[in-house]
Amino acid sequence: MAKAKNKYYVVWRGRLTGIFDSWEECRKQTEGYEGAQYKGYPTLELAEAAHKLNYWQAIKQGIGNREEGRGTFFDSQHSIQLPSLSVDAACSGNPGVMEYRGVDTATGREIFRMGPYPDGTNNVGEFLALVHGISLMQKNSCNLPIYSDSVSAIAWVRAKQCKTKLMRTERNIPLFDLIARAERWLQSNTYSNQILKWDTPNWGEIPADFGRK
Numbered sequence: 001m002a003k004a005k006n007k008y009y010v011v012w013r014g015r016l017t018g019i020f021d022s023w024e025e026c027r028k029q030t031e032g033y034e035g036a037q038y039k040g041y042p043t044l045e046l047a048e049a050a051h052k053l054n055y056w057q058a059i060k061q062g063i064g065n066r067e068e069g070r071g072t073f074f075d076s077q078h079s080i081q082l083p084s085l086s087v088d089a090a091c092s093g094n095p096g097v098m099e100y101r102g103v104d105t106a107t108g109r110e111i112f113r114m115g116p117y118p119d120g121t122n123n124v125g126e127f128l129a130l131v132h133g134i135s136l137m138q139k140n141s142c143n144l145p146i147y148s149d150s151v152s153a154i155a156w157v158r159a160k161q162c163k164t165k166l167m168r169t170e171r172n173i174p175l176f177d178l179i180a181r182a183e184r185w186l187q188s189n190t191y192s193n194q195i196l197k198w199d200t201p202n203w204g205e206i207p208a209d210f211g212r213k
Helices: 023-030 044-051 055-061 122-139 151-159 173-188
Strands: 008-013 018-020 037-041 071-074 079-082 085-093 096-104 110-120 146-148 195-197
Touching: 008 023, 008 044, 008 055, 018 023, 018 044, 023 037, 037 044, 037 055, 085 122, 096 122, 110 122, 110 173, 122 146, 122 151, 122 173, 151 195
Parallel strands: 085 146, 146 195
Antiparallel strands: 008 018, 008 037, 071 079, 085 096, 096 110
16 A cells, blocks of 8 residues: 655754744754754644644554554564664774664664764664663653564663673763663663564664764
8 A cells, every 4th residue: 555645744842843834944943953843744633633732642653654553564584673762883894983763663762872083883872772772661651562672772771780891981971871861870870661673684674873883
């Protein structure tokens, strides 16, 4: 089934907010705007229903996602839960310049992006990306599942400790401060989000991948 073309766009956070009837108008309000929140819908009725909610509530309820759906998307052998958040990190070198981000699994739209940080590692970035996603979900009372392709990061989050062997340098002091904050958050908070392993061999690269391989 072909996906319906979006004709209306809800902007929850941007230069101007509201419902816009063209991508060009939506783009004017959101492009380059830090933390912009927006989503397209094929009908005005769906856009109005979404606009009555906040961004996270609309994503959680899957309004307008008839093909993507709320619950599970099935391929021939495997399933991906939607709606959901996917996180990933990229690092040029080991250690090297690291950054991480989270995206909407269904659409690839970027939800958050942090970095670059010098003298980091990919595993540290994956850990921080997961904690960032979990805390963001909790802040917005949203229990969407979160995907990561890092076994190490998932294990570190469950242990509530970043078990990195990264050496401290003058350049990565801010990064170690972030690690300490993330560990404290895990130790003092609870969350209900499922943390799921992305099945790269069967599904391809995780949607949050930076595409630099």
